[in-house]
Amino acid sequence: MSNSVAVLGVGMHPWGKWGNNFVEYGVKAARDALRDAGVPWKDVQFIAGANTVRCGYPGYVAGATFAKALGWNGARVASCYAACASGAQALNTARAQILAGMADVALVVGADTTPKGFLAPNKGERPDDPDWLRFRLFGATNPAYFAFHARRRIELYGTTEQDIAEVRVKNGHNGLHNDNARYKKAFTVDEVLASPMVADPLRLFEICATSDGGAAIVIASHEYAKKLGQKPVTIEAISTVTPTYPSTQLELPDLATDSAAAVQVPNMNFKPAMVNAAYEEAGIGPDDISLAEVYDLSTAMELDWYEALQLCPEGDGQKLLRDGDTYIGGRVPVNASGGLACFGEAVPAQALAQVCELTWQLRGQAGGRQVENARYGVTANEGLFGHGSSVVVKAAD
Amino acid sequence: MNSKNQVAAREGWFTLDAERPRLLGSQCQQCHTYYFPVHEQYCRNPECESEQFEQIELSHRGKIWSYTNAAYPPPEPFKAADPYEVFALAAVELEREKLVVLGQLAAGVTVDDVKIGDEVELTLDTLFSDDENDYLVWKWQPVNGGAA
Known part of the structure; x- marks a missing residue:
């Protein structure tokens, strides 16, 4: 306490x-x-x-x-x-x-x-700044990085393009009931798949806008x-931990990862380690979680978070979605607010907006998107330069 | 045919030998971890306080860790071709160094030509040009022909 x-x-x-x-x-x-x-x-x-x-x-x-x-x-x-x-x-x-x-x-x-x-770096020649160089040398935008991870899900975990489009459908439906959301429009899987490819396999409606x-x-x-x-x-935990060396997942705005030649990679990658630190601080585990607000910078990234939150084993994110577990009314609704899909990212406000949503949900004030009988909610968020956060919020006793 | 100077788009990060291009990195002389790009001030291994490094050439072959493309022109400071040509990107894992390095896939290689785990090797290409110089960058070329 x-x-x-x-x-x-x-x-x-x-x-x-x-x-x-x-x-x-x-x-x-x-x-x-x-x-x-x-x-x-x-x-x-x-x-x-x-x-x-x-x-x-x-x-x-x-x-x-x-x-x-x-x-x-x-x-x-x-x-x-x-x-x-x-x-x-x-x-x-x-x-x-x-x-x-x-x-x-x-x-x-x-x-x-x-x-x-596209979010682009500030003006000026900055040949020692990786966030400038990734654009100059490779044309690697933010969606390109999201796409690397989405592609790995598809080839290594059997996630389909329909699965990731379904994430957008789910979140679009949730956002219809949120007056603070920017995009209030329901999509079908076919409509999402018909939107233009931006960074293969991610399409326009699967990538978070800036708001x-x-x-x-x-x-x-x-x-x-x-x-x-x-x-x-109440807020029971706030995790803002760094990754653990060596970080071998290519993350924004890396041009190269750490090397694992001298030190073994840690048991947990950055995302699950960050969430785990929040669980430990709050003295709870994934089974205690009633709902989650996660950073769906891309539709595929939402599935990565299901695994990082330990709601399912690594690689099974799409099964949770297919079973309806992460829909409102399901076992553990994710992004009942509509998520970044319906908001677009307002960077310094977004991690706070996640906590606002959990507060309304845990007070029973979320209207048409209300998750019933919620006791613990968790947020998850990740950004540039090894920054991320996870916050555990608890209903009043 | 081309009288312009061939210069690196980022000096000191790779050699300009067209036949045998190599990425330049560093190896810590104490814990033996690798770095790309060259990093010689302090070791980032939290168990190591070394300030001794050797500059090395990195493996010129690796396996695709993941890949994507840029269907729309990236913003400045990228200098997009006019008319724009879609290009593919790869994150490539180097086996000896156990690290992943970003790069474009060679011109003409599309996302349909590759999959995760495919072997690629380093090649040089012109990133952009001005009146005096061609600015070169490394790209990854599939070893078995790629865009066949």
């Missing part, structure tokens, strides 16, 4: 391609979260911002940017950049303040405005929650 903190409030700005300043999305999400918590902004003692690096200054110092926009209140502040895991690191930073007794209540905000098309959006969470100590008379959903 020692690592448990209370989730008092959550809020989001709807995902879309709005084209406004990211601060506006963050403020909307923050005000919704504070209202949901019943906590006035002036009472917040710590604010953590998840950074975006594409908007330039002041995107690099998001904590202070959001604090200024909400009105300077003298709170302690932190800003976190960890690629797609920025939001979870900001959340973990705020949690540490609360667990250390340095703050009773904290606000965490992430928001982003994204350009059109504008914002998400915010108010967390507090259990004592603070009790004073407010709340019986809150």
Whole structure:
């Protein structure tokens, strides 16, 4: 119980391609979260911002940017950049303040405005930056990396192109019931398979878009929650571990992997190791999980996460899908929110949005996409440069 | 026929010997782990504090770990051909070094020509050109003909 903190409030700005300043999305999400918590902004003692690096200054110092926009209140502040895991690191930073007794209540905000098309590196010649070189030397976009892993599933695990298209169908249906989702459209498998090939075997409707959006969470100590008379959903674990050497899975934006010539590869790759660290911290196992929000940067990647979450053995992800286990109403629904398929990625907000969704689900406030009788939810997320996160959220006792 | 200078698109990462191109890497002199590209400052094996490295030529053959293609032109700083030509990419596992290196598949090789585990070898090709130079990069060529 020692690592448990209370989730008092959550809020989001709807995902879309709005084209406004990211601060506006963050403020909307923050005000919704504070209202949901019943906590006035002036009472917040710590604010953590998840950074975006594409908007330039002041995107690099998001904590202070959001604090200024909400009105300077003298709170302690932190800003976190960890690629797609920025939001979870900001959340973990705020949690540490609360667990250390340095703050009773904290606000965490992430928001982003994204350009059109493929995510591309910043301008300028940077011949020592792998994220620049992968484009210059190979034309290796983000979907190319997702496709390497999708191809391995197909050739090594027997996943079919119909299976991965079915992931999009499932998530599209879930997203119909989510007002914060950007894409609210149901697809058939045939429609997904008819969309243009982008990075073989991944098609346009199977690759996550980039979106504008914002998400915010108010967390507090259990004592603070009790004073407010709340019986809150709680965060039981936040894993933000690094990979273990040697990392031999080619991940964004690697040009080459570590070598396994001198040291044996670890028992667990990065994804399962990251989730396992969250399970261990929460003192639970995969059988305790009622639902999951995972990073479906591609449809095939969602199946990778089923295995990383230990919901099934390695290589069996598509069986879970085919059996209906990961649909709403199934054994362990995955991406009841509609996932990245329906949101598109707003990088610094996305890991927080996953926690917002679990909070609504565990409170029974998820409307037409409600998962019944959920007790534990888990998130999983991975991004560039060895960053990732997994958060365990628990229903109120 | 071609009077332009042949230069590496990323200097120091591979040799420009057209007959016998090689990727240049490093080997730690203490734990013997390998690196690509050249890495000579500090060993990244957490059990090893070595700062002694030898520059080596990496295996020029390997097996396809996975592959894909770029159906649409990648953004800058990639210099896409005009008109655009779809190309394939491979991540290739080197047996001795036990690491995976990215590269394009040789011109004309498509995703239908290869599968995981196929043997490929290093070749050089022009990535892009300007008025003075052809900028070369390594690519992976299927050993058994590939695009037959």
